[in-house]
Amino acid sequence: MNDLGPDYGAVDDDMFVARYRARCHCGAVCYEVGADPVDAKICHCRTCQSLHGAPMQWAAIFHKRHVRMTRGIEHLRFYSGVLDRPGRVPPCKVSCALCGTPVADEGRRMWLAFPTLFEFGAKGEIPEAFRPTCHIFYGQRVVDVDDGLPKWSGHKNASDKIDV
């Protein structure tokens, strides 16, 4: 296995033009994306909090065809937070087995990348398309965020908004 499957960009596809590159902390796992994300959100759900060891998770969403692994696919570890067991059953968590970095969430149709793994050039400026558009599962938050973005109690456009 040298790629993530037919839904994803192929390593030998000459038409694939890398736009941004991402890597885990140890560098064993590297991948690239060939487009801007379609959306970016910050999730405050309990599952993200525990699986990331962090108060919230920032994810940028890509179509799978715009994602391709360039190194370390053999080091990927998959875990289903839904089934509570290891395994590649989307939606599932993808991490580096060597350093433990959460690499992405693999959805059924989309790849939810973590922008903090990306190299954004010398100045490290976050491209506009990666900026969060909202907070989701804000009802489960452990810290308040005063940034003026919409706050949803659950999923975006499918739950109540929380006034802050």
Ligand SMILES: [Zn+2]
């Ligand atoms: Zn790693």
Ligand SMILES: [Zn+2]
């Ligand atoms: Zn979450």
